[in-house]
Amino acid sequence: MNTYDFHEGTAVSTILIKGARILGGAPADILLRDGVVAETGDLAGARAGQTVDADGLVALPGLVDLHTHLREPGREDAETVETGTQAAARGGYTAVHAMANTSPVADTAGVVEQVWRLGQACGHCDVQPVGAVTSGLEGRQLAELGAMADSAARVRVFSDDGKCVSDAVLMRRALEYVKAFDGVVAQHAQEPRLTEGAQLNEGEVSARLGLTGWPAVAEEAIIARDCLLAAHVGSRLHVCHVSTAGSVEIIRWAKSKGWDVTAEVTPHHLLLTDSCAETSPLGPYNPLYKVNPPLRTADDVRALREALADGTIDCVATDHAPHPVEDKETEWGAAAMGMIGLETALSVVQEAMVETGLLDWAGVADRMSVRPARIGRLAGHGRMIEPGAPANVTLYDPSVRQHVDPSAMVSKSRNTPYEGLTLPGRVVATFLRGRPTVLEGKLV
Amino acid sequence: MKRHLISTGDLTRDDALLILDTAEELARVSQRSIKKLPTLRGRTVVNLFFEDSTRTRISFEAAAKRLSADVINFSAKGSSVSKGESLKDTALTLEAMGADAVVIRHSASGAPHRLASWVRGSVVNAGDGTHEHPTQALLDAFSIRRRLGRLEGLKIAIVGDVLHSRVARSNVLLLHTLGAEVTLVAPPTLLPVAVGTWPCQVSYDLDAVLPKSDVVMMLRVQLERMNAAYFPSAREYSRRYGLDRDRFARLHDDAIVMHPGPMNRGMEISAEVADSPRSTIVEQVANGVTVRMAVLYLLLGGSEPAIGGAE
Numbered sequence: 177m178n179t180y181d182f183h184e185g186t187a188v189s190t191i192l193i194k195g196a197r198i199l200g201g202a203p204a205d206i207l208l209r210d211g212v213v214a215e216t217g218d219l220a221g222a223r224a225g226q227t228v229d230a231d232g233l234v235a236l237p238g239l240v241d242l243h244t245h246l247r248e249p250g251r252e253d254a255e256t257v258e259t260g261t262q263a264a265a266r267g268g269y270t271a272v273h274a275m276a277n278t279s280p281v282a283d284t285a286g287v288v289e290q291v292w293r294l295g296q297a298c299g300h301c302d303v304q305p306v307g308a309v310t311s312g313l314e315g316r317q318l319a320e321l322g323a324m325a326d327s328a329a330r331v332r333v334f335s336d337d338g339k340c341v342s343d344a345v346l347m348r349r350a351l352e353y354v355k356a357f358d359g360v361v362a363q364h365a366q367e368p369r370l371t372e373g374a375q376l377n378e379g380e381v382s383a384r385l386g387l388t389g390w391p392a393v394a395e396e397a398i399i400a401r402d403c404l405l406a407a408h409v410g411s412r413l414h415v416c417h418v419s420t421a422g423s424v425e426i427i428r429w430a431k432s433k434g435w436d437v438t439a440e441v442t443p444h445h446l447l448l449t450d451s452c453a454e455t456s457p458l459g460p461y462n463p464l465y466k467v468n469p470p471l472r473t474a475d476d477v478r479a480l481r482e483a484l485a486d487g488t489i490d491c492v493a494t495d496h497a498p499h500p501v502e503d504k505e506t507e508w509g510a511a512a513m514g515m516i517g518l519e520t521a522l523s524v525v526q527e528a529m530v531e532t533g534l535l536d537w538a539g540v541a542d543r544m545s546v547r548p549a550r551i552g553r554l555a556g557h558g559r560m561i562e563p564g565a566p567a568n569v570t571l572y573d574p575s576v577r578q579h580v581d582p583s584a585m586v587s588k589s590r591n592t593p594y595e596g597l598t599l600p601g602r603v604v605a606t607f608l609r610g611r612p613t614v615l616e617g618k619l620v
Numbered sequence: 621m622k623r624h625l626i627s628t629g630d631l632t633r634d635d636a637l638l639i640l641d642t643a644e645e646l647a648r649v650s651q652r653s654i655k656k657l658p659t660l661r662g663r664t665v666v667n668l669f670f671e672d673s674t675r676t677r678i679s680f681e682a683a684a685k686r687l688s689a690d691v692i693n694f695s696a697k698g699s700s701v702s703k704g705e706s707l708k709d710t711a712l713t714l715e716a717m718g719a720d721a722v723v724i725r726h727s728a729s730g731a732p733h734r735l736a737s738w739v740r741g742s743v744v745n746a747g748d749g750t751h752e753h754p755t756q757a758l759l760d761a762f763s764i765r766r767r768l769g770r771l772e773g774l775k776i777a778i779v780g781d782v783l784h785s786r787v788a789r790s791n792v793l794l795l796h797t798l799g800a801e802v803t804l805v806a807p808p809t810l811l812p813v814a815v816g817t818w819p820c821q822v823s824y825d826l827d828a829v830l831p832k833s834d835v836v837m838m839l840r841v842q843l844e845r846m847n848a849a850y851f852p853s854a855r856e857y858s859r860r861y862g863l864d865r866d867r868f869a870r871l872h873d874d875a876i877v878m879h880p881g882p883m884n885r886g887m888e889i890s891a892e893v894a895d896s897p898r899s900t901i902v903e904q905v906a907n908g909v910t911v912r913m914a915v916l917y918l919l920l921g922g923s924e925p926a927i928g929g930a931e
Contacts, residue, residue: 383812386729386751386789391813459737461730505708507728509749 189225196230200537211609238270238568243493250279255498261300265613268570283308283319285327292329335362351411370394403430421479440493443524463511485534498589523599567610628794643914660689683912711738757790772799780839
């Protein structure tokens with residue numbers, strides 16, 4: 177066995193991956209050397225410090241998450257950069273975008289640089305901080321977007337996620353302003369007045385359960401407005417966690433106009449519906465299913481899957497949102513919103529998209545690595561596994577099925593909505609610039 | 621019967637009739653000078669009230685005491701108990717104290733379901749948020765059956781703030797199970813958007829529904845809804861959906877008027893309608909104790925006859 181110098185963050189040797197199916201294709205060998213993919217193909221004669229048997233495994237470019245809550249600074253009881261990036265690596269990710277709603281808020285160059293440096297120090301995956309659009313996420317005044325863009329963290333994605341930039345003028349200015357440094361505003365689309373006290377998708381289930389409804393129109397109205405604003409000022413808009421069939425229609429329309437609009441969908445919105453709040457084996461009103469935007473209907477799930485398949489929705493983003501047990505072991509109304517998702521994302525996408533024939537593995541690579549890296553302007557990620565590309569590789573075994581065990585997760589939190597389910601697939605290994613962060617399914 | 625009573629949707633027709641028939645038996649006891657039965661001697665019933673509701677609490681308290689249960693009143697409002705973590709801690713405390721039944725009133729929909737996952741005893745929902753209030757629906761059904769002799773085939777109008785009403789939800793499910801035809805009447809703003817999926821009819825026009833109704837159940841309308849633009853003014857609400865003397869005159873002669881209380885006299889119901897002989901409002905209160913006795917008895921009493929050997 178060879179050795180690695182983790183503190184330098186560079187591989188000191190070569191790794192030969194034997195017999196992996198790149199993007200699900202025919203078996204091939206992949207040689208990783210000095211942080212890049214050196215060669216692919218039949219490399220029977222190649223010498224390497226370490227050989228990884230990848231017989232039957234699918235090789236994907238390292239996954240990129242546009243939407244992760246690492247909780248540090250401020251809520252280290254829920255997650256830290258260390259544990260969150262460990263969860264990411266375990267889920268096959270080599271880069272995550274850390275959302276800005278920390279405490280203090282990531283609305284200055286100082287905070288984004290702190291988060292970026294924490295990510296560098298941990299080394300499980302790259303941490304690309306997202307900057308807040310408005311100071312303190314308060315929706316009143318622009319944060320110093322340019323300072324964050326120019327900082328060591330090189331912020332390109334700006335979001336008040338958790339809150340909507342609902343003021344139309346502020347949103348317009350943000351969209352215009354970030355053009356100066358090729359930024360993008362990632363909007364949490366939620367009309368605040370239409371969702372006061374909202375608990376669950378407004379529909380049949382919320383009516384029966386007596387929970388205040390979160391109507392689809394509250395998301396769709398903001399997306400429509402923002403698409404028009406982005407077109408008007410010629411800027412780039414990204415829509416976070418699209419959850420409704422109507423939103424899909426609006427985004428499809430905006431794209432048909434040639435406007436620079438991108439969108440993401442979460443794994444949970446691809447698999448679960450609001451009926452979970454009523455009929456889950458874990459009992460009705462279980463806040464594990466409480467999330468914002470809420471789980472929607474089966475029709476919405478169908479539309480989201482189709483939109484991800486046809487590219488209307490560009491990518492899958494986890495919205496990994498860790499919460500401590502006491503914030504979920506409550507009555508529904510008092511519980512925190514959010515679900516963890518990094519460690520299950522690829523399995524859920526396999527279940528929802530691959531097993532259904534909607535995406536092949538090349539499609540999965542595109543939606544979970546290539547496109548999110550492009551939206552986030554991460555040059556070192558989302559590249560095909562070809563000679564010269566950074567050696568960010570995920571090896572995945574799609575042939576197994578596993579029972580989801582919250583206690584086996586490496587995230588500091590346990591709030592997975594897949595508890596009790598059996599999902600396909602397992603991440604076997606993850607390589608970050610040629611260095612394994614996960615081997616044999618375990619953190620290195 | 622299930623172990624808990626959380627939603628009337630969980631009751632089969634046989635369950636519901638068993639409760640009403642048991643209540644009928646127990647009602648006879650209420651007419652005696654000594655109203656107490658030994659049935660639940662040695663059992664502990666906790667009234668866990670996170671919301672003020674003196675009426676419901678004393679009704680459950682009277683019901684449990686008439687069955688000789690030990691009653692502990694736990695009023696959580698205003699104490700440090702206001703968040704979910706405390707609901708679980710409170711549940712574990714009650715569990716440790718050996719509560720056989722917990723009667724819970726809570727402002728959060730679904731709180732009784734959560735409680736039921738943490739305690740071994742029976743959970744009785746005494747009203748949870750805007751979800752359900754099953755004993756109110758049972759006492760309403762009991763009151764209707766006593767007055768009109770049946771439930772099957774009756775036309776029942778439920779009028780008012782259905783959107784925020786736990787009484788309406790429990791009644792729609794229960795009355796449907798018992799064969800009545802329910803029509804909800806409200807301004808569209810005070811109906812859930814998916815109300816079309818409920819087992820009932822919906823109308824926006826009270827005047828059209830009244831002449832066909834055997835029972836008119838008026839719901840309390842909270843004035844603060846006006847501020848959230850559910851309706852323009854109390855006066856307009858009252859004009860369109862209030863049960864006043866003129867509308868009352870349009871009911872057929874045997875029709876009855878109900879209200880779960882507390883009433884806003886002059887808003888959803890006029891004083892003379894509330895006080896008329898065809899109003900069941902006071903009976904509903906008396907029947908509440910009887911029906912809650914039946915519920916506690918059936919959940920806790922096991923197979924012994926309810927009033928066997930009571931003399």
